[in-house]
Amino acid sequence: MECNKVEILAVKAVSQHYYLLTLMAPRLARSVRPGQFVQVRVADGLDPLLRRPFSVHDWDAKQGTVALLVQVRGKGSKMLADKRPGERLDVLGPLGRGFEISETKGRALLVGGGIGAAPLWSLARQLKDKTWDLTVLLGASADSLLVKAVDFSHLANTIIATDDGSAGIKGKITKLLPLAASDYNQVYACGPKPMLAALAVWTKAAGFPLQVSLDEVMACGMGVCLGCAQPVKHNKSVNYAKVCTQGPVFDADEVVWNE
Ligand SMILES: Cc1cc2nc3c(=O)[nH]c(=O)nc-3n(C[C@H](O)[C@H](O)[C@H](O)COP(=O)(O)OP(=O)(O)OC[C@H]3O[C@@H](n4cnc5c(N)ncnc54)[C@H](O)[C@@H]3O)c2cc1C
Numbered sequence: 001m002e003c004n005k006v007e008i009l010a011v012k013a014v015s016q017h018y019y020l021l022t023l024m025a026p027r028l029a030r031s032v033r034p035g036q037f038v039q040v041r042v043a044d045g046l047d048p049l050l051r052r053p054f055s056v057h058d059w060d061a062k063q064g065t066v067a068l069l070v071q072v073r074g075k076g077s078k079m080l081a082d083k084r085p086g087e088r089l090d091v092l093g094p095l096g097r098g099f100e101i102s103e104t105k106g107r108a109l110l111v112g113g114g115i116g117a118a119p120l121w122s123l124a125r126q127l128k129d130k131t132w133d134l135t136v137l138l139g140a141s142a143d144s145l146l147v148k149a150v151d152f153s154h155l156a157n158t159i160i161a162t163d164d165g166s167a168g169i170k171g172k173i174t175k176l177l178p179l180a181a182s183d184y185n186q187v188y189a190c191g192p193k194p195m196l197a198a199l200a201v202w203t204k205a206a207g208f209p210l211q212v213s214l215d216e217v218m219a220c221g222m223g224v225c226l227g228c229a230q231p232v233k234h235n236k237s238v239n240y241a242k243v244c245t246q247g248p249v250f251d252a253d254e255v256v257w258n259e
Pocket residue numbers: 037048052053054055056057068069070071072073074075076077078115118119214215216217218248
């Protein structure tokens with residue numbers, strides 16, 4: 001893990017709410033794994049004080065570039081979207097435990113809710129390199145919140161749902177699960193907690209292993225402040241895990257869903 005002032009190569013609005021930031025960060029690009037994240041200091045001053053966590057969406061180890069897909073939600077993400085090429089950004093990472101990928105090829109289901117699609121992109125690429133067979137489910141409340149910048153179609157059979165029916169099938173992403181029915185060796189997911197909880201019930205009943213990336217609010221990102229503590233099951237009792245260092249990816253069986 002390193003802290004670097006990296007150069008911003010490009011900031012591109014990819015839809016109404018999403019921006020793609022491309023950074024020149026060779027050391028990060030050489031060491032990052034799918035599902036890991038970085039902590040970004042969005043401004044040089046004290047406001048906002050805390051770094052903001054973003055998944056590493058994509059990278060190119062040869063070119064030394066790294067991409068973050070940012071949804072504008074509040075002050076910090078808006079400040080990131082307003083950055084210009086040539087500016088430098090203070091980035092700490094790679095952080096956390098990413099997705100586990102088995103060397104043995106198989107069939108995987110990837111489920112992304114809203115910006116949860118961001119970390120699934122590099123995962124899909126790596127699984128495809130290992131010749132896994134992939135199905136991707138993408139959902140959002142409306143068409144404008146679908147992460148369209150991420151086009152999985154050449155990697156996977158992709159099915160889309162929106163709550164209001166403005167794109168794909170009308171309804172929650174979990175409505176797509178029967179359509180995606182198959183035998184999966186692994187299911188991976190990132191998105192809102194209720195979506196992950198519903199998915200955990202479905203995978204448990206079907207007997208599929210599920211890895212989830214938990215998008216908890218963080219402060220230090222390095223296991224110091226306990227700001228990201230999440231209850232997890234351990235030997236029939238409940239402990240607290242630090243999402244920033246022990247996650248953000250967990251086996252769904254470990255997570256306490258009904259807090
Ligand atoms: C491991 C991890 C990976 C992430 N990856 C990405 C990513 O790839 N792209 C991306 O756009 N966002 C990602 N996030 C969420 C991102 O960190 C928050 O959206 C961001 O910190 C909000 O900062 P802000 O200053 O814009 O908003 P704030 O002003 O801090 O908050 C604005 C709103 O966003 C909500 N919010 C803040 N943090 C989170 C969070 N972690 N999860 C859900 N809602 C939040 C607040 O509750 C509030 O409603 C990730 C979070 C984690 C923990």
